[in-house]
Amino acid sequence: MNRVFVTGIGAISAIGNNIAEQLQSLRKGTNNIVSAKFLKSAIKLPVAEIPHSNEELTSLAGLPGGVTYSRTFLLGLIAAKEALETAHLSDRSDLQLISSSTNAAIEITENIYQHPEEHQSLLKYFHANQIPLDIARELGINGRQYTISTACSSSANGIMLATRLIRSGKAKRVLVGGNDSLARFSINGFNALEIASPTGSRPFDENRDGVSLGEAGAYLVLESEEAAKGKPVYGEVRGYANVNEAYHATATSPEGKGAQQAISDALAVAHLSAGDISYINAHGTGTKVNDLSESNAICNLFGDQTPVSSTKGYTGHTLAACGALEAVFSILAIREQQVWGNCRLLQPMSETSMNIVKETRSATVNHVLSNSFGFGGNDTSLIFSKI
Amino acid sequence: MASYIISSALLSPQKTFEGTFPEEPITTESLYLLCAEPDYKQIIPPVRLRRMSHILKMGLATSYLCINESKVKPDSVIVGTGQGCTGDLENFMRACSEGPEELLSPIPFINSGHNTLAGQIAMASQIKGYNMTYLQEAASLESALSDAMLLLEEGTSECTLVGAIDEFSALSFKIFDRDQYWRKEAVNNLDLLKAEKPGAIMGEGAGFFCISNRPDRQNIELVASESKMNFGTEASVKWVTDLLNQYNLTTNDIDMLFVGRKGDLLTDDTSYAGIEQLFPTATIAAYKHLSGEFPTVQSVALWMAVKVLSGQQLPDYATLKAGTRTAKTILLYNNDLSTENVIIVRKG
Incomplete structure (x- = not known):
């Protein structure tokens, strides 16, 4: 069985355009959940928006101006480029691509579907797989391509698939990640479900009142041990698991049965026990239900x-991108030997005895567990390890 | 380790839900074909049916049929859907635009999640293992099948339910009607493959398959499920030939070829003639005149191939060219201009 190494990481989110900027923000703990500047919606809720216009993102992505691109695509391309650069991957002939977004380029399609004839050059974005194909074309990727859509666990599942493909010898190297931009569609969805936070998300806080949506692109390069020979390696993907709780369409069971199963299965794949885990990057969305059930699962194990x-x-909450974004943060925790603060926490929730990291601090970090849970009972856990 | 197809179910515009090739195909003059739907009330418990969108009904009903036919209960679910839950996605998109945004029902939002079907199947049949959804147009079924094969190889699963599904969408029909993608005038579907005009007719369907690490009496092996992005840089014929090599097969081993001819004057020959010539003595079968065109349409061909390997005769209405050999190894090839896809199945 091949070991799977992380050799490249790239990300853009509300807290930075690249890895270096995000690292700085993770250390400083500034508030990024504020009023939207670019998102157009009657739902005025605080969000974690990337503070750049599409024109600025086009330039950051190294694309020529004067063309309208999907914001989701731009976020993905920016992150994917950084991941390939940090992995020093110039030969992309055998590179495979696994990508995810919640609803393709919904931020485009929701604005043009009424008058498609006026937007000929944007109609391609109605194709569910347009963004991955455009990323592949832009980066010269010719290997097999997969697109996963399992809501908020999408890109965590992508990392799991990439790992399985490399372990089994079906891939040598994979560029894997996710991209999601803020959209009227998603903020309305969370608002209609009554799980959007009116005050700004406070995961694991006693007074938490819901999710604040964010936007991000995040990609990793995973390579087999042999393919990564002689390269700097950020860490290893040791464990993974995906299960279905089969409990409810959008909510988790109060005991966190699915989460507990995913975590236990991931530990078993990694041949590790709970005591080996140095830090847990939780799904922690800030809703009453998720945070309670996840903390129950964590405390039990x-x-x-x-x-x-x-x-x-x-x-x-960057939806389909959060699994990959938090995988990048998990890898950074290993590289920097730091654990990240639970930003915006005021008063830890009383129902849990979980050891919540209040502020970023130094720590010995050997193995990190990262959880991502999606609607439809989809529970995924990943374990990243220091080499 | 080998993978075996131990049950299959297909909901399509033809009467395939009964499990055998219909004697006569349904014919109609139309721009699109819709599924010949069963009475869902007989299949899906009413409490579930109430809030279900069209695609969820199609998928859940077909999954029940496939699981019932299987000797082994699946422990994992993988769904491939080309465009996803488009009906409720469009409904919620419309609701957001028309507003008022503050007063929207969350039901279409929940049902617009593309993994809703896989989640519903898990809940309805209490399948608590691996649960995945691929959303990548014409390569969705092939990704789902190859993931299932990997699960069996790893020993993570003993039997995985794989579904392929797409629903008709008036918006997709309108939006994609550029570049002469769809026919402009209604055509009798049985005349479609004469390919006298540009464009295809749209369709919909749900195909489900239980893939197991152990064969049943029929002994139908799923050999390969491959896809490739098609940027027009590499010849299709070379790709298919290389794949055959990779699976230790030669062109002579292929007794039957399913092609994705859709009746399009502009692309049918460029997409398929080269591949057909690669297998000069094979039977050539077609299906898009029966199902219409949709991203996961190769599931229709896979269901037909499974029926042929189970001993049913390929109907004349699906035969483009009759070969002389009994079909033991069957290759499915579809080319939608953005990806090319190959599935190989054989009698073990």
Whole structure:
């Protein structure tokens, strides 16, 4: 069985245009959940928006101006380029691509579907797989391509698939990640479900009142041990699991049965026990239901010692991108030997004895567990390890 | 380790839900074909049916049929859907635009999640293992099948339910009607493959398959499920030939070829003639005149191939060219201009 190494990382989110900027923000703990500047919606809720116009993002992505691109595509391309650069991958002939977004380029299609004839050059974005194909074309990727759509666990599932493909010898190297831009569609969806936060998301806080949406692109380059020979390696993907709770369409069971199963299965794949985990990057969306059930699952398996935080207080909930974004933060925790603060936490929730990391601090980090849970009962856990 | 197809079910515009090739195909003069739907009330418990969109009904009903036919209960679910839950996605998109935004029902939003079907199947049949959804147009079924094969190889699963589904969408029909993608005038579907005019007719369907690590009596092996992005840089014929090599097969091994001819004057020959010539003695079968065109349409061909390998005769109405050999190894090839896809199945 091939070992799977992380050799490249790239990300853009509300807390920075690249890895270096995001690292700085993770250390400083500034508030990024504010009123939207670019998102057009009657729903005025605080969000973690990337503070750049599409024109600025086009330039950041290194594309010529004067053309309208999907914001989701731009976020993906910016992150994917950084991941390939950090992995020093110039030969992309055998590179495979796994990508995710919640609803393709919904931020485009929701604005043009009424008068499609006036937007000929944008109609391609109605194709569900247009963004991955455009990213592949832009980066010269010719290997097999997969697109996963499992709501908020999408790109975590992408990392799981990439790992399985490399372990089994079906891929040598994979560019894997996700991209999602803020859209009227998604903010309305969370608002209609009554799980959007009116005050700004506070994961694991006693007074948490819901999700704040964010936007991001995040990609990793995973390579087999052999393909990564002689390269700097950020860490290893040791464990993974996906299960279905089969409980409810949008909510989790109060005991967190699905989460507990995913975490236990991931530990088994990694041949690790709960005590080996140095830090948990939780899904922690800031809703009453998720945070309680996830903390129940974590307390049942880990007790009250293992440091836990949700980084969604920094970045908002970036939906299909959050699995990959938080994988990048998990890898950075290993590289920097730091655990990230649970930004925006005021008063830890009383129902849990979980050891919540209040502020970013130094720590010995050998193995990181990262959780991502999606609607439809979709629970995924990943384990990243220091080499 | 080998993978075996131990049950299959297909909901399509033809009467395929009964499990055998219909004697006569349904014919109609139309721009699109809709599924010959069963009475869902007989299949899906009313409490579930109430809030279900069209695609969820199609998928859940077909999944029940496939699971019932399987000797082994699946432990995992993988769905491939080309365009996803478009009906409720459009409904919610419309509701957001028309507003008022503050007063929207969350039901179409929940049902617009593309993995809703896989989640509903897990809940309805209490399948708590691996649960995945691929959303990548014409390569969705092939990604789902190859993931299932990998799950079996790893020993993570003993039997995985794989579904392929797309629903008719008036918006997609309107939006994609550029570049002469669809026919402009209604055509009798049985005349479609004469390919006298540009464009295809749209369709919809749900195909489900239980893939197991152990064969049943029929012994139908799923050999390969491959896809490739098609940027027009590499010849299709070379790709298919290389794939055959990779699976230790030669062109002579292929007894039957399913092609994705859709009746399009502009692309049918460029997409398929080269591949057909690669297998000069094979039977050539077609299906898009029966189902219409949709991203996961190769599931229709896969269901037909499974029926042929189970001993049913390929109907004349699906035969483009009759070969002389009994079909033991069947290759499915579809080319939608953005991706090319190959599935190989054989009698073990």
